[in-house]
Amino acid sequence: MEPFIQSYEFNFIKNQANILVNGHSTSSDVRVLNALRTLTKERVINLFPNITEEQREELERFESIKERMDADEFLFLIKPLVIPFQDVSEQTLKKLFPKAKKLKLPNLEEIDWKETTYLGWYDKGSGRKYIVTNYQDKLIGLHGTFKASSQKGICTLCNKHEEVGLFVSQTKGSTLDTFVRRGNYICQDSTKCNKNIESLEKLHDLIERLNS
Secondary structure (H helix, E strand, C coil), X not given: CCCCEXXXXXXXXXXXXXXXXXXXXXXXXXXXXXXXXXXXXXXXHCCCCCCCHHHHHHXXXXXXXXXXXXXXXXXXXXXXXXXXXXXXXXHHHHHHCCCCCCXXXXXXXXXXXXXXXXXXXXXXXXXXXXXXEEECCEEEEXXXXXXXXXXXXXXXXXXXXXXXXXXXXXXXXXXCCCEEEEEEEEECCHHHHHHHCCCCXXXXXXXXXXXX
16 A cells, blocks of 8 residues: 555554553543544544545554554554655755755754654754755755753644754845844754654744745
């Protein structure tokens, strides 16, 4: 079967599996557990409005989840159905940031592309953070200064409580030779952030704000 699950959708499914496991660990009420199983299963299936029967059969294994081992087995079985982040090379990344001199790139061989909604890395030498993602069927790059915070906060991208930092990007203003600086708190660890993301909404909001 061809992959049909996006990385952030896989994270959502994982979260629903965790909810079901936690429900079984805290309640023995059959009616409550049946209702929880129905609700979480519907949330998973409803992610895919154009789902095929074959795809539905794969996802309906979800209802067999009771314990952590069941959830892990289910997630292991559907992981091959996750669509990996599109192929990118070092040359591709350099073209996205033509003004960045001596751009230090991440080690692309160490990245799990099936767990990547956006590619993010911090260039310590320049003090900048870089974000690469697909937006409106086009690969785009964002960059800005980044300063780690000493306190945890809500990440603008994954909406989870994590170690964050202030990402500040500068864009052209509405008049000639003017610039607008916009700041957002995002995860320090982009890998962890990617594992948290369950929707593209926050990521797309950030892109639109920075490009407005």
